[in-house]
Amino acid sequence: MHRIATAGWHTVLLFLLLQSFAVSAAERFTIEDIEVRGLSRLEQGTVLSYMPLVVGDELNSETAQQTIRELYDSELFADVRLLREGNTLIVEVTERPQIASFEIEGNEQIGGDELTESMTSLGLAEGEVFKQSLLDQVSLELRRQYFANGFYDVDIDAQVDELPNNRVAISIDVVEGESARIRSINIVGNEVFDDDTLRDVLALSETNWMPFQKSDRYSKQQLGGDLESLTSYYQDRGYLRFMVEDVQVQLSPDKSGIYITVSVDEGDVYSVSDVRFSGETVLNEKFLDALVTTSAGETFSRRKATESADRIESALANVGYAFAEVRPVPEPVEGDERAININYVIDPKKRTYVRQIRFRGNAGTNDETLRREMRQLEAAPFSQSAVERSRVRLDRLSFIESTEVDTQPVSGTDDLVDVIFTVKERPPGSVQVGVGFSGADGFLISGSVTHANFLGTGNRVAVNLENNAFSRQVSLSWTDPYFTEDGISQTVSGYFRKSDRIIRFSSGFSSNVLGGDLTYGIPISEYSTLRVGAGVSETSIETFAGQTSDEVIDFVSENGKRFTAFQLRTGISRDTRNRTIFVTRGNLIRLNADIVVPGSDLRYFSTSLTTQHHIPLPFEFIAQVNTSLGYVDTYGNANTVPPYENYFAGGTRTVRGYRDGTLGPRDTPFDNPFGGKLRTTSQTELIVPLPFEADGQSTRFSLFFDIGNVFAEPGDFETGELRQSAGVAFRWFTPFLGILNLSYGFPLNEEPTDETDRFQINFGTGF
Structure with missing residues (x-):
């Protein structure tokens, strides 16, 4: 050999x-x-x-x-x-030996599942071939990450134990120690802004007396972000040439303290002399001027320049230039060392068209049901605003929980994209038998069969049965949101209701109502809808000797105990909300006017105006203002409004802290709440983000201020009679009980005759 x-x-x-x-x-x-x-x-x-x-x-x-x-x-x-x-x-x-096992222990600050996945991708995992050089590299990288996050006293011990059959067991034991705390942040070279002002710009801070302080833990990555924030702070105030000249990070001998010194050169303040556009502008220059907020004569601001460039890019994306780039370039002005011209360099790229629109995740929904919500069309120029509006319209469907959109360039072309909507569906149908509670109606037993996406068509079918201490009712409805291809909706409904009283406070009569409605929703713009419909109902009431209020007796004397009503329904609404449940932004304004037409046994009409305003605030807070104004009255030779058509106030939907339905006029001689012709209420809330709620779609906590009341006649309205309350509220979208509303209100100007109820609860489907 x-x-x-x-x-x-x-x-x-x-x-x-x-x-x-x-x-x-x-x-x-x-x-x-x-x-x-x-x-x-x-x-x-x-x-x-x-x-x-x-x-x-x-x-x-x-x-x-x-x-x-x-x-x-x-x-x-x-x-x-x-x-x-x-x-x-x-x-x-x-x-080479085979890895029989690989473990990292003690790494609480660095790693977790992401580190394990990273090790696996590198080949440090059970069943892989062992390489000592790779283990050494990983140990060094792990130590570097700890140092970058301020853990300078970390001890990393990598052990390789040989096992039979040419195998090894690898373990990395980490003793992290205490992170070094920032003892001082010293800024050198600043003359315009003092140290305290500039330290407030930084996320990192010096160790102070505050318990559980985390901002004093050094992180190389966070320091880099803070230096960028410092640069932005100066450049947003005109210091275009501001520079961070040097950064020194020193560690104390015992490795427990960090001392940071930042040397800066502030430079001079620059003003904007002129604004111009270059490149292939595409859009009209006057239109571009309207998008720009950097005006001649004002102090230069990098933030404004960047925002203006973003607006121009968005405008170009809305007319088909999906990949347009706009760069704000400061240019010196000859003869003036402290003035610049801002040149917005526009590169629209090629105009982009949509090849295909595709949907993913719609296992229970027909493609056409989603496609009809699209405002972006295939073969049309790409429009960012149309794509975003399409996403919002999908989000507003009751059987869609969330929607994500992705724009993908078509391989081999530079002017085609595919738009892909990935939807997450909610269960569209439910069969429920349960209990609920309302301050106005007490406990109720209900059963319902509802399908919001019948056979994947988006049609809604609902059958509801309800029984409480004072009433029993059954209703059926069918809604086709696209009764016509133009988006006209149709709702057909029928109902039967037997009630012993108006609300839980009796005025001494009972009623039976049988009726049906046919309503159409006609879109007149992207956000506005016209409501047109008609209804017919047959009502009978029964009075009781010695128990019926004078107001009900007067109504029966004038109109009898049985009457047929033919009703014409009209209305208009404008809805810009991003969702229908737990809205975060947008407004709703709805005006309705219904009239019982001649030929009926009654003569009355009702009008209502409701508004919702949702305003996003910093730190994920939301301001919400809901207002309502309702008025009902008779016309012709009729004098008395049906008592079951009166408005009521008090409770979770109107003025919290006051018992449901107790505000306003009362009957005689029993002094029970009877309602009135005019109601005006307003609910103002500050929605506070919850730490355990990531998306705000299942729970909400808020601080509220409510004001409102009911008046027998419009002429009785007095601002001094408006009841006020303040308190806290909590809402939870439960899987079985629908939306649970909890509130604790403090009446602010109650009268001795008012009935207050500080803690109020509503739950159950339909609330």
């Missing part, structure tokens, strides 16, 4: 450089067979697949070197030798 070439891991580099193990010319031979020795886990075919030699090739100095090099490059072997027995090439290898 002749040794042809050999190399271990400690001599590989020397082998590659000096070729000291090359086969001499006299040892050249033609390979008649290849045999691999030393394998334990690998198959011989695996080794042969990495070799550049096959039977019939000639082994010489060059091919021997190449063979050893490529086997080492596979990183499967710790040692490789080439031997010769006759004309048989013997490849003798020592396999």
Whole structure:
């Protein structure tokens, strides 16, 4: 047996450089067979697949070197030798150990699941081949990350334990120690702004007396972000040439304290002399001027310049230039060292068209049901605003929980994109039997069969049955949101209601109502809808001697106990809300006017105006203002409004802190709430973000101020009679009880005759 070439891991580099193990010319031979020795886990075919030699090739100095090099490059072997027995090439290898287990312990501050996944992708995982160099590299990188996050006293111990069958167990034990705290942040070179003002700009801060302080923990990444914030602070105030000249981070000898020194050069304040546009502007220059907020004569602001560039990009994206780029370039003004011109360099790229619109995640919804909500069309120029509006319209569907949109360039083209909407569906149908509670109606038992996306068409079918201490009712409805291709909706409904009283306070009569409605919603713009409909109802009431109020007796005397009413319904609404439940921004304004038309047994009309305003505030707070104004009255020769059509106030929907339905006029002689013709209420809330609620779509906590009342006649209205309350409220969208409303209100100007109820609760479907 002749040794042809050999190399271990400690001599590989020397082998590659000096070729000291090359086969001499006299040892050249033609390979008649290849045999691999030393394998334990690998198959011989695996080794042969990495070799550049096959039977019939000639082994010489060059091919021997190449063979050893490529086997080492596979990183499967710790040692490789080439031997010769006759004309048989013997490849003798020592396999690298296999990782039997890999664990990292003690790393609470760095890593977690992301670190484990990263280690797996690098090859440090069970079943992979072990490489000491990779383990050393990982240990160094882990230590670097700890240092970058202020843990300078960290101890990292990597252990490799040999196991039978050429396997190893790897464990990395981390003792993190205490993070170094920032003892001082010193800013040098600042003359315009003092140190305290500039420190307030930074997220990092010096250690102070505050408990649980985290801002004093040093992080290299956070320091980089703070330096950028400092630069932005100056450049937003005109210091265009501001620079951070030097940053020094010093560690105390005991590794517990960090001292940061930032040297700055403030430079001069620059003003804007002129604004111009260059490149391929595409849009009319007057239109571009309206998008820009950097006016001539004012102090330069990088923030305003960047915002103006973003507005121009958005405007271009709305007319098909999806990948437009706009750069605000400050240019010096000749003869004035402290003035600049802002040149908005516009590169619209090629105009982009939409090839396809696709939907993902809509397992229970027909493609056409989603496609009809699109404001972006296929084969049309791409429009960012149309795509965003399409996403919002999908979000507003009751059977869609959330929508994400992705714009993907079409491979091989530079002017086509595909728009992909990924939806997350809510369960569209439910069969519920449950209980609920309302301050106005008490406990109720209800059953419902509802499907908001019947057969994937978006049609809504609902059957509801309800029973409480004072009334029983059943209703059926069918809504087709696209009764016509133009988006006209149609709702057909029927109902039967038997009630012992108006609300939970009796005025001594009962009623039975049987009726039906047909209503159409006609879109007149993207956000506005016209409501037109008609209804018919048959009502009968019954009075009781000695128990019925004078007001009800007067109504019966004038109109009798049984009457048919034909009603015409009209209205208009404008809705810009981003969602229908737990709205975060947008407004709703709805004006309705309904009239019982001549030919009916009654003569009355009702009008109502409701508004909702949702204003996003800093730090994820939301201001919400809901107002309502309602008025009902008779016309013709009628004098008395039906008592069941009166308005009521008090409770969670109007003025919290006062018992449901108790505000306003009362009947005689029983002094029960009777309602009135005019109601005006307003609810103002500050919605506070909850730390355990990421998206705000299931729970809400708010501080509120309510004001309102009911008046027998419009002429009775007095601002001094408006009841006020303040308090806290909590809402929770429950899986089984619908929306749970809890509130605790403090009446602010109650009268001795008012009925107050500080803690109020409503839950149950339909509330």
